[in-house]
Amino acid sequence: MRRRIFVPAAALALVLLGAPSAIAPSAASTGSAGSAPSLVGYWKFDEGAGTTAADSSGHGHPLTLQGGASWTTGVIGPHALALTPQQDAAAATPVIDTSQSFTVSAWVNLASTTGYQTFVSEDGTQVSGFYLQLRGDTGRFALTRIAYDSTAGYAAIASASAIVPQPGVWYMLTGVYDATAQTVSLYVDGQLQQTVHALAPWSATGPLAVGRGFYNGAPTDWVSGSIDDVRAYSGVLPASGIRALAGNGSITVHENQAGPTLNSTQLGAFLEEINHSGDGGIYAELVRNRDLKESSSSPVYYSAVQDNGAAATIALDTSTPFNSANPVSLKLSVSSLPAGGRAGIANAGYFGIPVTPATTYHLSFYAKAGASFSGPLTASLENSDGQVWATAKIPAVTASWVRYTATLTTARGIPATLDNRLIISTSAAAAGSSAWFAMVSLFPPTYDNTPNGLRVDLMEKIAALHPGYFRIPGGNYLEGDTLATYFNWKNTIGPITSRPGHDNSAWGYWSQDGMGLLEYLEMAEEVGAQPILAVFAGYTLNGSVVPQSQLAPYVQDALDEIQYAIGPATSTYGAMRAADGHPAPFSLHYVEVGNEDFFDASGSYNGYRFPMFYDAIKAAYPQLKIIATTNVTSRTPDVIDDHYYSNDPSVIAGDAHSYDTTSRSGPKHIVGEYAVTQGAPTGTLAGALGEAAFLTGLERDADVVIGASYAPLLVNVNADSWPTNLIGYDGLTSYGSPSYYAQRMLGDSLGTTVAPSQIVGGNGSLWTVASTKAGGTTYLTVVNRGTSAATVSVDLAGVSTVSGGTSTVLTGDPAAMNSIAHPMAVSPTTQRVGASGSSFRHTFPASSLTVLSLATG
Numbered sequence: 001m002r003r004r005i006f007v008p009a010a011a012l013a014l015v016l017l018g019a020p021s022a023i024a025p026s027a028a029s030t031g032s033a034g035s036a037p038s039l040v041g042y043w044k045f046d047e048g049a050g051t052t053a054a055d056s057s058g059h060g061h062p063l064t065l066q067g068g069a070s071w072t073t074g075v076i077g078p079h080a081l082a083l084t085p086q087q088d089a090a091a092a093t094p095v096i097d098t099s100q101s102f103t104v105s106a107w108v109n110l111a112s113t114t115g116y117q118t119f120v121s122e123d124g125t126q127v128s129g130f131y132l133q134l135r136g137d138t139g140r141f142a143l144t145r146i147a148y149d150s151t152a153g154y155a156a157i158a159s160a161s162a163i164v165p166q167p168g169v170w171y172m173l174t175g176v177y178d179a180t181a182q183t184v185s186l187y188v189d190g191q192l193q194q195t196v197h198a199l200a201p202w203s204a205t206g207p208l209a210v211g212r213g214f215y216n217g218a219p220t221d222w223v224s225g226s227i228d229d230v231r232a233y234s235g236v237l238p239a240s241g242i243r244a245l246a247g248n249g250s251i252t253v254h255e256n257q258a259g260p261t262l263n264s265t266q267l268g269a270f271l272e273e274i275n276h277s278g279d280g281g282i283y284a285e286l287v288r289n290r291d292l293k294e295s296s297s298s299p300v301y302y303s304a305v306q307d308n309g310a311a312a313t314i315a316l317d318t319s320t321p322f323n324s325a326n327p328v329s330l331k332l333s334v335s336s337l338p339a340g341g342r343a344g345i346a347n348a349g350y351f352g353i354p355v356t357p358a359t360t361y362h363l364s365f366y367a368k369a370g371a372s373f374s375g376p377l378t379a380s381l382e383n384s385d386g387q388v389w390a391t392a393k394i395p396a397v398t399a400s401w402v403r404y405t406a407t408l409t410t411a412r413g414i415p416a417t418l419d420n421r422l423i424i425s426t427s428a429a430a431a432g433s434s435a436w437f438a439m440v441s442l443f444p445p446t447y448d449n450t451p452n453g454l455r456v457d458l459m460e461k462i463a464a465l466h467p468g469y470f471r472i473p474g475g476n477y478l479e480g481d482t483l484a485t486y487f488n489w490k491n492t493i494g495p496i497t498s499r500p501g502h503d504n505s506a507w508g509y510w511s512q513d514g515m516g517l518l519e520y521l522e523m524a525e526e527v528g529a530q531p532i533l534a535v536f537a538g539y540t541l542n543g544s545v546v547p548q549s550q551l552a553p554y555v556q557d558a559l560d561e562i563q564y565a566i567g568p569a570t571s572t573y574g575a576m577r578a579a580d581g582h583p584a585p586f587s588l589h590y591v592e593v594g595n596e597d598f599f600d601a602s603g604s605y606n607g608y609r610f611p612m613f614y615d616a617i618k619a620a621y622p623q624l625k626i627i628a629t630t631n632v633t634s635r636t637p638d639v640i641d642d643h644y645y646s647n648d649p650s651v652i653a654g655d656a657h658s659y660d661t662t663s664r665s666g667p668k669h670i671v672g673e674y675a676v677t678q679g680a681p682t683g684t685l686a687g688a689l690g691e692a693a694f695l696t697g698l699e700r701d702a703d704v705v706i707g708a709s710y711a712p713l714l715v716n717v718n719a720d721s722w723p724t725n726l727i728g729y730d731g732l733t734s735y736g737s738p739s740y741y742a743q744r745m746l747g748d749s750l751g752t753t754v755a756p757s758q759i760v761g762g763n764g765s766l767w768t769v770a771s772t773k774a775g776g777t778t779y780l781t782v783v784n785r786g787t788s789a790a791t792v793s794v795d796l797a798g799v800s801t802v803s804g805g806t807s808t809v810l811t812g813d814p815a816a817m818n819s820i821a822h823p824m825a826v827s828p829t830t831q832r833v834g835a836s837g838s839s840f841r842h843t844f845p846a847s848s849l850t851v852l853s854l855a856t857g
């Protein structure tokens, strides 16, 4: 390896005039050269093909790629110059007048960090007029100027002694020669490293070269690595301009400082019956209008089957009641049934009945036969062309209500289709005979094979979010529009045949309440979440308020509901829970009183409603934490539920700081509902990034924010009652929105403790949070809402090495959405990242959420 610092006797005079002593960094790059800097050469290296790199400065100095120099992925723009020894890219002439002040910058990424490697230079006859380089003698980056065009000339070296270059990491190097101050300075990643005296007023007369230097009259100092975005200026670029070249600032994570402990509830879920989230959604029942109450005038979603000459009608019948909770039955009247004919009932399901190959469906129904009607009955799944996918026989029906069950199994290899009906029919009934049906039900396989259970794909998607809590059962759905239609939990438990259902007046459709209180609680339990149980608190959407004198029964209902959830199996309601199949108490720790009671302008919430519920619940269950839905002064709630909705992602992102200054001695907060309402029926990437930015703030403030849940969670794409939702589906398939993937990424990157982090510089497009986990894992979450990639230096203070990890990125067109047809259009990708020191550079793509999961030591 050559020594590159010479102090020959002949140069003594120069040494005496211009010895390279270090100058205080603050003195550098103040623009002392007088004239404003001007871009004289700019090579973006974005061609990606060919042997010419255009000069974007407009001065006409293209570079020619030589010796096989090629292209690789860029750090700024799509491509960069790829080099191995003996390869370079050179101009035809000088570009910089090296006798005057100049600035030169380049992004460099080295494959190897040994030996002299010069990134940008300009040839003299013997040596280069400057070398922006990695020095072989020190292993550090430097701007080197030799005092005159001779190997005997004195070398002034501005070096980055504190930065040990890492292979595979992009660095932004900027060298400045200030002819007035007679100094050379080196900046790395926009930060001044060193300024030294330099007396070198000579002009290099040869070409500017990228990827090599010139020494002893010959090219040398070849580069192994990539070079991108090289700029040359006449004049001294001010420090602010040099920082701007370095991109979007830096992120420092203070692993040596303990931030708040993250809560097990930090990211949760919220479900209510909206958008056919339950019926026609996660509740796996495939028959629509099972309880025959969707319309009081006709058996909607049912039709009469009258094939091959048969004639039959169907009608709602209250004169042959099924039971007191469900007093309506479906009457099939057969007026003619010739041999080979078929008469019966058909149900169209929720926008079709999904049929998939090799699947067993569980059919059940109640039937009662009139005179001359005894069956047998055939149950079948058929499409609209009469293609039969599965059948089952019910040998006979009798004159009293009896429950019949059968399984319908489809063959392997059939297509998955939705355009199907469930048919229950007979080919043997006398003309003029009748039969009655009730509670016709068909379930596909359910999550965990639970009877009366939940849809597998939707539960899997929710489970993959690892929600720490499940806020149930609404929302507006809990409140109802009127006092007659709120979620009256006592009507939603017990056998499904005895649940009367209710008008979901909040969202405009009938709720059969097969998805009742028990199913909500079990859903939370099945995905490992604690329920946050919201109890009706005497206020409805139409503004009705239960007067104080009439509120006590509602308070008692809430106490009973809590007992149903957590009372011992020996208690009144705990015993009902046990009878309903769940002897063990649920893991309930939080009860929410009402929903969005800030809408109640009467003042009743603070005045008497919240206090009455609070006092009664605390007296009976002192261990429970009580959530208020708005600020109250009459009692001190344990937690306040705040909701955030906006169609502007910037507004939600800006809310990331909402809790930075919240009192740490008052109630905690939960964000029970949040969403950027942009896109339908599910949201855009821009919305997801706004939300992710918001969530970084909530995570940072984990000492006061116990959790957050997107709303609404589910939407049947055929029936959206709310514009923007997290997970969309039809009867057959489902997909997660960009917000879903963002939430999943954030959930997967929750350590145990927040590591305080800060962004220095940049243009305000970045949001970040970091956390750590015992055993040496650091999670760094960065949201870039900007329209260009941000290459940022990351410093993990308190860490000595990063032994590797992964980078998971969600990015794309900000307006992009997922859909049934394109379920993964916006979805994350994961790549391995290599080992590095505690400081490294990382590029966060435009419009992206990135989670770095790093093994740190």
Ligand code: AHR
Pocket: 272, 274, 474, 475, 476, 477, 595, 596, 673, 711, 712, 722
């Ligand atoms: O998430 C949709 C609705 O928004 C919820 O039901 C209600 O609480 C809020 O207003």
